[in-house]
Amino acid sequence: MPLSACIITFNEADRIGDCLASLAFCDEIVVVDSGSTDATVAIATAMGARVLQRPFDGFRSQKQFTVGQATHDWILSLDADERVSGALRASIEAARADGFADAAGYRFARLSDYFGRFLRHGNAYPDRVLRLFDRRHGGWRGKREIHESVTVDGPVRRLAGDLIHYPYRSLQHQATKTLCYARMMAEHDFARGRRASWHKLVLAPAWRFWRGYVLRAGFLDGWRGLVYAYMRASYVREKAIILWLLQHGQPVDDPPRNDPP
Incomplete structure (x- = not known):
């Protein structure tokens, strides 16, 4: 075949x-x-x-x-x-x-x-x-x-x-990739009518960390498991923050600059 x-x-x-x-x-x-x-x-x-x-x-x-x-x-x-x-x-x-x-x-x-x-x-x-x-x-x-x-x-x-x-070349690569994916997912959710709430901002990142690091035994991977769990929780937090900003009409990007000639 x-x-x-x-x-x-x-x-x-x-x-x-x-x-x-x-x-x-x-x-x-x-x-x-x-x-x-x-x-x-x-x-x-x-x-x-x-x-x-x-x-x-x-x-x-x-x-x-x-x-x-x-x-x-x-x-x-x-x-x-x-x-x-x-x-x-x-x-x-x-x-x-x-x-x-x-x-x-x-x-x-x-x-x-x-x-x-x-x-x-x-x-x-x-x-x-x-x-x-x-x-x-x-x-x-x-x-x-x-x-x-x-x-x-x-x-x-x-x-x-x-x-x-081999998903990440460095911590900076992971952080950049995480923010990019969080934004893309937040924009997808916003376009389809989903909205952020206080529990998504506060509780969802904590749950992602607890589920991965404790319930699924991420701690058995040592310090790498700890850092990974924190970074995955950061993704959930960043996605919720961006969605919150979008639904309140707040800027996600830097505003255009009018530099003098």
Whole structure:
């Protein structure tokens, strides 16, 4: 059963090589780039990927466009900061040898690196994602461009093995990414009539921390688990604050400046 790997990129020269190397078992690799200014395109092309250019208009839309460019119907969709582990590759190849006969899609755990070690507890793991699917029965559907996910019409099975994830290059990268995602999600919610309240501002971040760090044993990941839990709570707080500002007509961006000539 032929398999197409699909990836979207923007300035991923430091990570795209390892991602593509882990996909060597796929029949083709399609990369849709949104104007990288580093060596991303050159690296992907040199490693045999078919690279296309498209302006970025949202994570979901970009990923679904990439799926549409694939030659084959069975899709393995990854981000540039992800790699297929050996165990997961074995599971995928076993399912492919059976013709993907028992499912319209497959879900597997994602294991994230955080400051040099993998997080195996809390809200970080197993973080199961549906990334292997038959595009004739689903894809990156819906209207939400952030925190996008694949849905399929038909049975979904689990595969053994982890999708290895390297989400952050540094704490600054995480903080910037967190604020960007919080804003995108708040704007999505605001456009659809959702509103913030005092308990979302105060209680929701506390609950996110408590659930991940205590109830789901994030503390077992040591200081990394503590920092991760705080940062995830910060995302919830920032999203609620931005939504609050939007619904009260307050600025989220700096106002335009009229500098003297």
